[in-house]
Amino acid sequence: MEELKAAAAAAQVRVAAAFDASVRAAHARAGIPEGQQGRGVAAQIALARRESPARGGRILGFSKALAHEMPCTLRALSEGRLNEWRATLLVRETACLSVSDRRLVDREVAGDPAGLEGLGDGRLIGRIRKLTYRIDQEALVRRAAKAEADRYVSCRPAPDTMTYLTGLLPVAQGVAVFAALSREADSLRARGDERGRGQIMADTMVERITGLAQADRVPLEVQLVMTDRTLLAGSNEPAYLSGYGVVPAKWARDAVRNAGSRSGGGEMTEKERPHKAGHDEPATRRRSSAAPDLWLRRLYTAPTSGELIGLDSKARFVPESLARFISARDQTCRTPWCNAPIRHRDHIRPHRTGGSTHAGNLQGLCVACNQAKEAPGWRTEKTEKPGRHTVVITTPTGHTYQSTAPPLPGARAF
Structure with a gap:
């Protein structure tokens, strides 16, 4: 079974490299500039393999290196003499070499099947590096410079x-x-x-x-999403802390209580002005001169689906309050299997084709996913069925994937 897994991984390598070549050829025929050819391939591979877009990019790079530059490693993987991780180590440890030198290491290490038997990760890396330093003394310098750039x-x-x-x-x-x-x-x-x-x-x-005198008095507005039942009635429904995830109900109540006590017990005041698009949502603020302000921002959900109630804007760019709303609703990048932080609030139906700037037509995406969907052939659309905010993604190959906003505290199963 282990040999079968390795052979399947080798088959995926060949398919991924061939898919990349075919997409690049199609983009070239369509007159797309060379620097943009192949855009979106890694994202499609990630979706097909149920991986994050970042992982999809690494898979594509690994596949192209094996298919085009390391034939001995690919053959050893196909025969089950190497597993996928050790093949990845060979690709990673030779990334600083020229193509010709990389093929030389590939031949010396993976070209001898008997020499791979019983070779663990540490010994494999040691053998590769010994050859790398012998072949190219400058490789270590280049590798160190690249590593420093990746801090x-x-x-x-x-x-x-x-x-x-x-x-x-x-x-x-x-x-x-x-x-x-x-x-x-x-x-x-x-x-x-x-x-x-x-x-x-x-x-x-x-x-x-x-730059603070005490570590427990960091002046940040923290988005802590919880139900009124959790905050006021002692319910055990978990809360959601933006940038972290699900937190216990008691921890959420203690966080609010402790933040309030640190602020010095100032008088609670309430903004009661009617909300308009582009302005802050109604918020409760505890004022204090002794400590940073504590803001409690109220976000209400529909009682049946748990979907956050939206607000509209005619602006092309997403107002700050609406951006916070999208971040609270989507939590992380909405692309399936991507847990990257939200960097862009993207129009599902593009603004240039009449898409409006309101919560229903917006989704939170990371930079890579937002750029990938701009490649030719990608399509996104919001479903009209009731329930939590749902988007259907269609890739250039015709495969479809569904992205549903995660349930918020207190939401019923839908």
Whole structure:
């Protein structure tokens, strides 16, 4: 069965590479500029394989490298002598080489089937790098430069309403940051701070990045979506925290209570003006001079479907209040299997063809998905059936995929 899985992966490689070539040829015949040929291929592969668009791009790059530059690795994968992950390691570790040098490594490592037997990930990577450094001394320099260009910071949910804030940094910077946090923790512990060393390091990081004196007083407007039953009646219906996900009801109530207590107990005031498109939704604000303002923004859902009630605008660009509304409704990118943060609020029916700027004709997308749907042959349309906001995506090959807004707290199953 493992050999069958590897053979299937090799078949997918060949199909993906052939599909890319056929789309590029069709785009060339249609007169599309060379730099835009093949646009949307990775997104279609991602949908077909039930993967995120980012993963689809990596799959396409992996497939083209194997099909066009690494025939020995592709043959070993087809025969089940390599699994898909180890074939991926071969592609990844030779990415800094020229095509001719990459084929040389491919031949020396994967061209000897017997030599692959019993070879684990670490030993395989070691063998590839030994050859890479021998063939091209500059490859290490280029690889390090590329790695430094790929530095980033990410935020991912962790268990128990915690998050992983991760920074991928050049080694000197990463070590310097860790050393500075360690020194501060050691210094405070020596002066009698009762927090654990790890707690001090975490709090210090938040304080230095935000510029605040205390880590638990970050002045951010947090979109916490919950029902009135959860907030006021002690219901156990979970809430939704934008940028994180589902949180327990008690945690949500405590977050509101604690934020209010930190604000110094100022008087609650209410904006009662009727809402108009393009203006802020009615919001409750607790004012305080001792701490950042706490905003509670009210978003109401339909009682049967749980769909957020929309608002309209005649503007071409989405007003800020409507953008927040779309983010609260869609939570993450609406493309199936994509969990990337929302960066664009996209017109389902394009504005240039008469599409209006209102909640029903908007969806939240990441940058890559919004760009992919602009390729020739893509079509999106909103369904008119009752229930949560639903969009049907049709790819240039005629395959259709349905995207439904996630259920919000208190929504009934539909």
